[in-house]
Amino acid sequence: MISQFFILSPQRGDVLILRDFRHDTPQDTPGLLLDRLKTWQKDHGTEQDPPPIFNVDGFHFLFKNIQGLYFVCTTKFNVSPFMIYELLGRVAILIKDFCGILSEECLRLNSSLVYELLDEIIDYGYVQTTSTDRLKSYVYEDPIQVKRENIFMNSLAKLKAPGTSLGSSSNRPITHMRDEKSVKQNDVFIDVIERLVASFASNGMTVRAEIDGSIQVKSYLQGNPEIRLGLNSNIILERNKDMSRSDRYGIVFEDYKFHDSVDPTDFEEHKRMIIFPPEGEITIMNYRISGEVSLPFRVFPTVMRVPGYPNRMDVTIRIRTDIPENRFANKCTLTVPLPHVSQSIYNENMDGSNDQSVQYDNRIKNVIWTINNLQGGTEQSIKIKITGSASFSTVAELEVGPIRQVIITLISFKIKL
The missing domain is CATH 2.60.40.1170 (Mu homology domain, subdomain B)
Structure with a gap:
């Protein structure tokens, strides 16, 4: 049984949607989750989320980060975590079906529609149905279209391949079919979404x-x-x-x-x-x-100790994409393990691009390089300057790597009948 369901915006800390089904948990649970996130990031020196399940004062938090929003369920009962996570994913899909897209702005404009959905999905903490076909017969609130498309869809539209359709038509709600003008559409x-994970040796x-x-x-x-x-x-x-x-x-x-x-x-x-x-x-x-697996990219790492500075080391990483120029990889992430004596890093963005970020986890000595949009036929590079608490030896050079990489690509097309 589910006690509460809410959607949280972690950037601002705003509660976008909150429904209390059983009134057996504290009302300030969103604040407790935010405190937990801040404490975790402060204690571990990283911006990564804490474990998706934790317990506070006898009740459980189960949350999932979906498109930058936290979908959260709380309960005091021994429920199946897999069932809860399947439910959170299904609720996100249902919101997209009925509202067109899933974003913070969309939730603010269509809060009454989302509450109507939740009332049909969950009754006193028990899940009733998550079928779009069934729910469209019971939900009568009309969606409010978001005029400004999100950043991700704008990026897709700029780099879409010839013959593909990634415009706003794929983001219209299913209830749009009620409009007489759209009946024939x-x-x-x-x-086709693929998540590729690869590990590279020091020789590439x-x-x-x-x-x-x-x-x-x-x-x-x-x-x-x-x-x-x-x-x-x-x-x-x-x-x-x-x-x-x-x-x-x-x-x-x-x-x-x-x-x-x-x-x-x-x-x-x-x-x-x-x-x-x-x-x-x-x-x-x-x-x-x-x-x-034929990789759509190549990685060229270079590790070099700085002459005259025994506690300094430079790691240069270049990534080159072999996919066509009209394609791109979204959220490309490279994880680079560093020597255990590493104390701090300084990174140089050699391309001057603002569409990337670098995080350093001092607890596990890892550098995470994220490129939001990696276009085909291009090359990105970064230089990481490492300062160690002791001198870097030949053994320390061997501790750099292996590089692990995750690329999410999206190919979309439309069939019109």
């Missing part, structure tokens, strides 16, 4: 690479018609035991799973899915690729 948007060679991908569908189709979606014929399924690994040439799916609305009968043989998508946004497929 039967659109479905398909997004790839040590390990893995892709966690998902195919998301946002449907404005009436009547739930059948859609057939085919993937690349070069895909090889790990579940196929008849083929030895040495004989495989193509993209190997180590693991995959489908949404309930997908009929995967023909997938193993023809790489084809039959989909009956409900209105709104769903993830029709999750997959994982490991092994020989």
